[in-house]
Amino acid sequence: MKTGTNRINPGGIAALAVILLLAGTLPAFAQTEAGRPQDLEFEIINATTGRGGTVERMTIDYVTTRRNNVVDVQPADTTFTEPDVPVLEGGKYVITVWRHGVPYWWSKRGRELVAGPVTLHVFDAVSSLDGVAISGLNLVIRRQESLLHLEYMLQIDNLAKPQVTVVGSPATFELALPAGASSIEASYTRGPDPMPVAVDSPGSHSGLAVPLTPGQNLIRIEAVVPWSENLELPVGSDLPVTSWSVLASPEWLEVGSTDIEENTRDQVSGFRRYAGFPLESGEMVNLHLTSGEHEAGPDEDLFTKDAPAEKETDEGTTDTADKNGGKPLPLIFMFVVIVVILVAVRRRRS
Numbered sequence: 001m002k003t004g005t006n007r008i009n010p011g012g013i014a015a016l017a018v019i020l021l022l023a024g025t026l027p028a029f030a031q032t033e034a035g036r037p038q039d040l041e042f043e044i045i046n047a048t049t050g051r052g053g054t055v056e057r058m059t060i061d062y063v064t065t066r067r068n069n070v071v072d073v074q075p076a077d078t079t080f081t082e083p084d085v086p087v088l089e090g091g092k093y094v095i096t097v098w099r100h101g102v103p104y105w106w107s108k109r110g111r112e113l114v115a116g117p118v119t120l121h122v123f124d125a126v127s128s129l130d131g132v133a134i135s136g137l138n139l140v141i142r143r144q145e146s147l148l149h150l151e152y153m154l155q156i157d158n159l160a161k162p163q164v165t166v167v168g169s170p171a172t173f174e175l176a177l178p179a180g181a182s183s184i185e186a187s188y189t190r191g192p193d194p195m196p197v198a199v200d201s202p203g204s205h206s207g208l209a210v211p212l213t214p215g216q217n218l219i220r221i222e223a224v225v226p227w228s229e230n231l232e233l234p235v236g237s238d239l240p241v242t243s244w245s246v247l248a249s250p251e252w253l254e255v256g257s258t259d260i261e262e263n264t265r266d267q268v269s270g271f272r273r274y275a276g277f278p279l280e281s282g283e284m285v286n287l288h289l290t291s292g293e294h295e296a297g298p299d300e301d302l303f304t305k306d307a308p309a310e311k312e313t314d315e316g317t318t319d320t321a322d323k324n325g326g327k328p329l330p331l332i333f334m335f336v337v338i339v340v341i342l343v344a345v346r347r348r349r350s
Contacts, residue, residue, distance in 0.1 A: 035062075035088035035110065040071075041117035043079045044097070047214075048124040048162050052078030055097040055122060060085065060113075063092045067192075079117070087113055094192055100125035102165050102211045105191040123214060125167045129281075131160030132173070132212060134237055137244035137276075141289070143227060143253050148289070150181070152221040156212055156239070163214040171200055171207025176234035176284055179203045181223040186210075189218040197221075204234050204284060229290060235259075235276065236284035244276040246287065256288040 040060075046053030060071035060082075070093075071082055087093075089111040096105050099122040106120065136155035141148065152175070158166060166172055177184070179202065186197035188210050197219065200207040210219060225231070235244065245263070248255050249271045260274040267273055279285065 034086040035091060036086065037084040038087045038114045040082045040085050040087070040113050041079070042075070042082070043117045043119045044075070045078075045119060045121050046124065047121040048164055053099065053122050054078060055099045055120075056101075057098045059096045061094045061096075062086075062088075063094055063192075067094065085113075089114065095120065096191075097122060099123070100165070100167065102167060102213070103191065103195075104213075107192070123163055123165045125211075126160075126164045127166065127168045127172075128160070129166060129173060129239060132156065132158050132166055132239055134239050134241045135243060137235070137237075137241050139235065139244070139246045140271075141233070141246065141248045141253065141255070143248075143250060143289075143291075146227050148225045148227045148231065150178070150221075150223045150225060150233075152219075152223075154217075154219040154221070156217040156219065158212045158214050158217060160214070165214070166212040168207075168209070171209050172212060173210075174205050174207050174238040175221070176204050176236045177202045177206040177221075177223060178225050178231075178233055181225050183224045184221065185223075186219065186221040189220065194220075204236075205238075231289040233287040233289060234284055235287060236279055236282070238282055240281045241276075241279040243278070246274040246276065247271045248274070248289075250294075252292050252294040254288075254290045254292040256290070257285055259285040260287070 042058070044053045044055055045051070054077070055075060057074055058071065059069060059073075061067040061069050071085055073082060087110040089109070091110040093108050093110060093113060094105060095108060095118070096103055097120055098104075102123075102125060104120070104122055106118075108118065112118065133156070134154055135157045136153075138153040140151040140153075142151075143149075154175070156173075158164075160166070177199070181202040184199050184202060186199050186208060187194040188197050189195075190213065195210075198209045199221070200209070202223070208219070208221075210217075225233075235241075246255055246260060247268060251270065251272050253272070255272070255274055259279075260276045263273040263275045276285075
């Protein structure tokens with residue numbers, strides 16, 4: 001009896017090769033894109049008390065050209081473990097936790113996350129402004145046609161002891177903004193992206209709802225005001241202002257106040273620079289803005305301007321001479337001198 005031989009289908013071999021190739025490639029692809037699942041350990045410390053603390057929420061984002069969320073949890077304890085988090089050891093991650101509604105950020109590499117436990121410091125929140133001051137207020141004023149563009153750059157130092165985050169309700173602190181200001185945009189530079197800041201009631205007491213964490217806080221405010229001659233621009237805060245300055249453009253824009261002095265040494269092209277004197281908490285000053293000679297026109301120098309030429313009469317004398325009986329003043333003076341001399345000579349002879 002003849003036995004048949006098993007023939008291998010070439011098409012089957014090709015299909016099997018593709019399957020094996022994909023089986024070996026897919027896990028490697030997942031490893032490259034998402035990382036290997038890891039159990040990550042965390043510990044929350046309340047830096048105000050030095051003891052363990054809790055947070056309301058924690059997120060972890062893997063940063064590429066955008067932020068890709070990989071963790072979003074509500075931890076129940078001061079120490080906890082997040083299981084099976086995909087991590088690339090060389091990847092960049094942003095950790096965000098919220099305590100009392102205030103966000104705190106950390107930037108970590110994947111190798112730091114897996115080395116754990118990762119310690120995260122947070123702070124108690126208070127409303128007291130003790131130990132908080134504006135260490136730098138730079139006001140940039142730009143006059144453009146019928147509008148005045150304002151830019152405030154604030155550096156606020158929170159040196160409260162013990163360390164706390166200052167959060168007020170409805171506003172944390174107040175800053176003087178001109179009445180009638182519009183197009184107001186405020187942002188808080190902390191963390192990976194600027195945070196928008198709400199500004200309440202533009203005017204001499206404008207409230208800013210922003211958390212002031214320990215250390216340095218940077219805030220930027222932009223606004224627009226309709227231009228009018230002799231405009232009054234208030235400067236001040238319910239925080240002490242230890243240092244402040246003004247940059248005004250164009251250079252012909254006059255900024256008047258007894259609380260500032262022009263800085264002619266550190267000028268910026270196209271601007272005039274002024275340095276302000278320190279302000280106490282609640283102290284307000286007004287900057288008086290005018291166009292100077294730009295719109296009023298240059299004043300005539302009446303002392304150096306040439307006098308108009310005197311019009312000559314038909315006899316060749318001037319109008320001035322006509323007003324004195326037709327005789328020029330110098331001739332009259334000479335005639336008087338000659339008379340005096342003749343009288344003196346006659347008296348000597350007699």
